[in-house]
Every structure is written in C-alpha cells, then in structure tokens.
Amino acid sequence: MTGTLPRQQETPAQQDRRLLTLLRRGGTVLVRWREASVLIVAIAMAIYFRAANDVFLTHDNLRNIAQATAPAAIVAVGIVLLLVSGEIDLSVGVVAALAPFLVHYAVDLYGIPVIPAFLIAFAISAFIGFCNGFIVTKLKVPSLVATLGSYYLLLGILLTTSHAYPAQIPEEAQGKIQTIFGAGDWSSLIWCLGVVAVYHVVLTRTRWGLHTISVGGNLIGATEAGIRVNRIKIGNFMMASMLGALAGILEAFRINSIDPNIGGGTALTFTAISAAVIGGTALAGGSGTVIGALLGALILAELQNGFNLIGISANPFNIILGSAILLSMIANQYLSRLRRTGGT
Amino acid sequence: MSVLVAEHLAKRFGALTALRDVSLRLEQGEVLGLIGDNGAGKSTLIKIICGYHRPDAGRLVVNGKEVELRSVDHARALGIDTVYQGLALINELSVYHNMFLNRELRIGPLLNNRAMRRLARAHLEDMGVNIPNVSAEVAKLSGGQRQAVAVARAVYSDAKILLLDEPLAAMGAKEGALILDLIRELKARGDVSVIIIAHNYAQVLDVCDRVNLLQHGAITFDKPTAEVTLDELTELVVAEYRARRRGTNGPAA
Numbered sequence: 001m002t003g004t005l006p007r008q009q010e011t012p013a014q015q016d017r018r019l020l021t022l023l024r025r026g027g028t029v030l031v032r033w034r035e036a037s038v039l040i041v042a043i044a045m046a047i048y049f050r051a052a053n054d055v056f057l058t059h060d061n062l063r064n065i066a067q068a069t070a071p072a073a074i075v076a077v078g079i080v081l082l083l084v085s086g087e088i089d090l091s092v093g094v095v096a097a098l099a100p101f102l103v104h105y106a107v108d109l110y111g112i113p114v115i116p117a118f119l120i121a122f123a124i125s126a127f128i129g130f131c132n133g134f135i136v137t138k139l140k141v142p143s144l145v146a147t148l149g150s151y152y153l154l155l156g157i158l159l160t161t162s163h164a165y166p167a168q169i170p171e172e173a174q175g176k177i178q179t180i181f182g183a184g185d186w187s188s189l190i191w192c193l194g195v196v197a198v199y200h201v202v203l204t205r206t207r208w209g210l211h212t213i214s215v216g217g218n219l220i221g222a223t224e225a226g227i228r229v230n231r232i233k234i235g236n237f238m239m240a241s242m243l244g245a246l247a248g249i250l251e252a253f254r255i256n257s258i259d260p261n262i263g264g265g266t267a268l269t270f271t272a273i274s275a276a277v278i279g280g281t282a283l284a285g286g287s288g289t290v291i292g293a294l295l296g297a298l299i300l301a302e303l304q305n306g307f308n309l310i311g312i313s314a315n316p317f318n319i320i321l322g323s324a325i326l327l328s329m330i331a332n333q334y335l336s337r338l339r340r341t342g343g344t
Numbered sequence: 345m346s347v348l349v350a351e352h353l354a355k356r357f358g359a360l361t362a363l364r365d366v367s368l369r370l371e372q373g374e375v376l377g378l379i380g381d382n383g384a385g386k387s388t389l390i391k392i393i394c395g396y397h398r399p400d401a402g403r404l405v406v407n408g409k410e411v412e413l414r415s416v417d418h419a420r421a422l423g424i425d426t427v428y429q430g431l432a433l434i435n436e437l438s439v440y441h442n443m444f445l446n447r448e449l450r451i452g453p454l455l456n457n458r459a460m461r462r463l464a465r466a467h468l469e470d471m472g473v474n475i476p477n478v479s480a481e482v483a484k485l486s487g488g489q490r491q492a493v494a495v496a497r498a499v500y501s502d503a504k505i506l507l508l509d510e511p512l513a514a515m516g517a518k519e520g521a522l523i524l525d526l527i528r529e530l531k532a533r534g535d536v537s538v539i540i541i542a543h544n545y546a547q548v549l550d551v552c553d554r555v556n557l558l559q560h561g562a563i564t565f566d567k568p569t570a571e572v573t574l575d576e577l578t579e580l581v582v583a584e585y586r587a588r589r590r591g592t593n594g595p596a597a
Contacts, residue, residue, distance in 0.1 A: 205454050210441060214434045221432035225445045226417060286436040 078240030086285030093269035096248030129241030133234030216285025380558035395419030425503030488519030
C-alpha cells in the first residue's frame with residue numbers, strides 16, 4: 001500500500017502537466033503555422049464560389065484553377081527564397097518568357113535535340129540568376145534596382161530576337177515531351193507540387209534553408225558566424241531564375257505556343273510576389289513559407305476564376321488583389337509582433 | 345603558461361593611430377579585464393587578436409608559437425573565438441539552431457534537429473545557463489540569455505581563448521549577474537582563457553584575475569585585481585581626464 005500511495009498522488013499532477021504541454025504545443029502550432037490562416041481563406045473562398053456558381057468545383061474548372069495556380073506558385077517559390085534571404089527579383093517573369101524561346105532557338109535554329117536544349121535553357125537561366133546575384137552582392141546594387149535593369153535588358157533581348165512574334169512548339173518536342181512538360185491536364189500542377197515539396201524541405205530542414213534565413217534575418221551576424229552570405233544569395237538568385245524558366249516552359253507547352261508576352265509583361269512576376277506575400281512571407285527577410293506561397297497562388301487563381309464565373313469583369317479583380325496584399329501585410333506585421341512579444 | 349602573448353602591436357588607420365605599442369599576455373585559465381576610455385583602441389586590439397585586422401607592427405604568439413593571423417577563420421582554427429557586441433545571433437531561429445549555426449549536425453542532406461536540440465540543452469545545462477526551451481526563437485530571450493547563448497556557442501566550438509566585447513553593456517543587474525556567473529563557471533573549468541572588455545570596474549574587479557588599462561594606444565597599467573581597489577582604478581582613468589581638461593593638448597606625456 002505504501003508503494004502505491006506516491007503514484008496515486010502524482011497522477012493528477014502529471015496529467016495536468018501533460019495537458020498543459022499539449023495546450024501550449026497546440027497554441028504554438030496555431031500562431032507558428034502561418035499557413036493555417038491562408039488555408040482557411042482558400043477554403044472559405046472555394047465554398048463561397050461553389051455556392052455562387054455550380055461550375056466552380058467541376059473537374060474542368062478545377063483543372064483551370066490548377067493551371068492558373070501552378071506557374072505562379074512555381075515562380076513564387078523562387079521569390080520566397082529571395083525574400084527570405086532579404087532580396088527580390090523582378091526579372092523572373094521575363095526569364096519565364098525567354099526560356100521556351102531558348103528551347104525553340106536551340107532546337108529549330110541549331111538542330112540541338114530537345115532534352116539538351118532544355119538543359120541549355122536552364123543553364124542560361126541559371127547564369128542570368130548568377131549575374132543578378134553577382135551585381136547585388138559584389139557590386140552592391142540593391143536587388144530591386146539591379147533586377148529592374150535586368151528585366152528591361154532581358155525583355156529587349158527577347159523581343160529583338162523573337163521579333164515580338166510567337167513561335168511554334170518545336171516539332172521534336174511535341175507529343176510525349178509536351179504532355180509531360182505542361183500540356184497534360186494536371187502536368188503543371190504535379191510539377192508545381194513537386195517543386196513546393198522539395199523547397200519546403202530545403203527551406204525548413206536543410207543547412208541551405210537555415211543559412212538563407214540567417215542571411216535575411218541578420219546579415220552581419222551571419223557573416224560573423226562564418227556563413228558565406230554571398231554564396232547563399234547568389235544561389236537563391238540562380239534557383240529563382242531556374243524556377244522561372246520551368247514555369248515559362250510549362251506555360252508555353254500548355255497553351256501550345258511560345259509567346260513573348262506570356263510573362264514578358266510584369267504579370268507573372270507580380271502575381272508570384274503577391275502570392276508569396278499573401279502566403280505570409282515578409283519582405284523584411286528572415287522568414288517565409290513555401291507552402292504559404294502555394295496557397296497564396298491558389299487564392300489568386302480562385303479569385304480570378306471565381307470572378308469570371310460570377311460575371312464580374314477583370315477590372316475590379318485588381319481592387320480585390322490590392323486589398324488582399326495590403327490586408328495580409330498588415331496582418332503579417334501584427335502577427336509577427338504578437339509572436340515576438342510571446343504570443344505562444 | 346601564456347596562451348596568448350602580444351608584443352609591440354601597432355595599428356594605424358590613415359592618419360589615425362589606433363594602437364601605438366601594445367604588449368599584453370594572457371595566462372592559461374585566466375580572466376583578463378581590458379578597460380579604457382572610448383577610442384582608446386580596445387576594439388582594434390580585440391579585432392587584431394581575432395584575426396579581423398592585421399597589425400602594422402608587432403607579433404602575436406599563440407600557445408607558444410608565433411602566428412600571423414590571416415582571417416577570422418584562421419584565428420578560430422587556433423581556438424580563438426570572439427563574442428561580438430552584436431552577438432551574431434539570428435532572431436528568427438531557435439536557440440539550438442543558433443548554437444549550431446554554421447556547424448549544423450546533419451543526417452545526409454537533412455538537419456539533425458533532434459541531436460542538436462539534445463546537445464544544446466546539455467551544453468547550456470553544463471554551463472549552468474537556464475533556458476527552459478531551446479526550441480524557442482532567440483528573439484524571445486532576455487539580453488542576458490542571448491549573451492549566454494552566444495558565449496555557450498563559442499565555448500562549445502572548442503574555443504580556448506575567448507574574447508568578450510562588452511558582454512555586460514546594456515544589461516540590468518540580474519542579467520549582468522547571469523553573465524558574471526557564466527564567466528566564473530568558465531574560470532572554474534580552467535581550460536578556457538578569457539579577455540573581457542568592460543566599462544563597469546566593480547564587475548571587472550569582481551570577476552577578473554588581472555586588469556589592463558589601455559590608454560592612447562598603449563597598455564599603461566597591469567596588475568592582479570587582488571592588488572587593486574575600485575577607487576584606485578577609477579582614479580587612474582579620472583586623473584587622465586582631469587589632466588586633459590587642464591588644457592594640455594591631447595595626452596599628458
């Protein structure tokens with residue numbers, strides 16, 4: 001009996017402690033898991049549009065939404081990497097427009113087989129990213145200005161070399177390759193989910209991700225800790241550029257035409273930045289989420305698609321988009337303050 | 345045995361002479377207090393010892409061997425580590441990620457968070473630092489706790505010579521006590537030698553074995569703390585100030 005007594009006394013206390021830990025953990029998840037609030041908005045929006053119009057959740061329309069989400073989300077992943085490391089790239093949209101042309105030039109003008117042509121397009125895109133990164137880190141030009149410059153430079157090269165005319169998908173790329181790279185119904189979505197999954201792990205579970213956060217959070221501190229900050233930044237510029245190229249190739253193959261205006265305007269870049277920001281990535285650097293960016297892109301696609309179905313013109317869409325960006329940034333500020341003052 | 349000997353170090357930045365002729369030594373397991381007015385050259389001296397600046401003249405002997413430090417990394421490889429005033433902590437990361445920053449443990453390409461968490465907890469406990477949750481963001485810690493994390497990181501990266509640049513600045517009495525305890529803990533272990541830059545002479549006398557006064561780019565005073573009183577130390581610095589106010593230009597010869 002004496003043996004059981006202490007255990008009986010301890011049980012309620014232990015239970016209390018366990019309950020407390022559980023509650024604390026739950027609270028941490030809610031405040032920490034920024035994606036949760038964005039996910040709720042995305043679901044609420046789907047419910048609203050489904051109620052307003054039966055077509056919204058049909059197979060065909062879901063495919064439309066997926067196809068609108070995918071390229072924006074892929075570019076947004078690169079933007080998140082850059083924003084977290086404290087930089088931005090305005091030129092990714094043109095890289096997206098340029099990449100399928102590079103494939104086209106390589107195959108049709110130089111007779112290079114399709115797969116090597118792809119590799120060349122990605123290599124050139126990576127080099128563009130490297131140049132952006134080099135100008136920002138070594139020549140100390142702020143990334144907003146540096147990539148604004150490369151945006152116009154690349155746009156000029158693109159329009160000059162293509163004579164501002166769309167091109168056909170190279171014959172060798174038609175068929176199976178085209179289906180895999182964007183033309184298949186869910187192909188771009190599958191690519192997008194793969195990219196998001198990989199970079200979610202990169203950002204949260206690898207040394208590269210940790211150093212990316214460090215560089216954006218405290219540049220001097222990261223340098224003092226011996227992190228090679230320029231290498232991290234240049235690497236992220238290169239990856240953002242290559243993701244832009246992937247999005248551009250997928251999009252060209254999907255619409256079955258290589259169009260210089262695809263992302264050659266600022267549309268794709270700005271949509272991607274909006275998606276990243278709505279998804280909870282702060283421009284200040286040091287924090288951001290890839291999954292949030294995917295959800296942000298989904299919300300934007302839902303909005304555009306839903307408005308279309310309801311019969312609201314494209315013009316008020318910008319009012320909603322603008323408000324959404326402002327509101328999410330304000331909420332982000334508020335949340336991060338909450339988090340800092342011990343919201344858990 | 346002296347773990348660090350500096351002889352006749354000099355450093356100029358253009359027209360400005362930061363260090364004229366500095367000689368100092370640090371014994372094994374010793375805590376040396378480095379005091380002096382703003383602009384006396386304390387930070388320059390620290391930055392030479394940690395490999396950031398190269399001296400124009402003079403030599404450094406580390407563990408009995410003369411060295412020419414090429415970089416901060418080079419100094420680190422020799423066991424010299426600095427806890428900067430800025431601490432080099434990343435607010436957005438957890439305590440354990442900060443403790444292993446740039447020395448992360450991995451399984452393949454992925455971070456081994458579990459092992460880092462466990463080791464960080466053990467290291468902090470070992471040093472007598474109380475941080476309840478090593479998974480908390482560093483931003484949530486108090487000033488003293490942040491300093492403790494930065495010091496713990498340096499110590500556990502195998503630093504044998506630790507340079508602390510004003511670890512007690514901008515810290516309340518309670519916070520300061522935490523750091524002083526931490527330094528005493530290091531002293532008790534005996535395998536780490538420390539140079540502390542500080543402004544609070546009472547604290548210097550409290551925790552240091554010896555005190556050096558740096559004035560106008562040279563060490564002008566070197567005594568074990570047991571042989572110095574607070575008044576004496578204060579008088580040294582104030583006397584110089586008074587001499588300057590009496591109208592003599594620059595340092596009194």
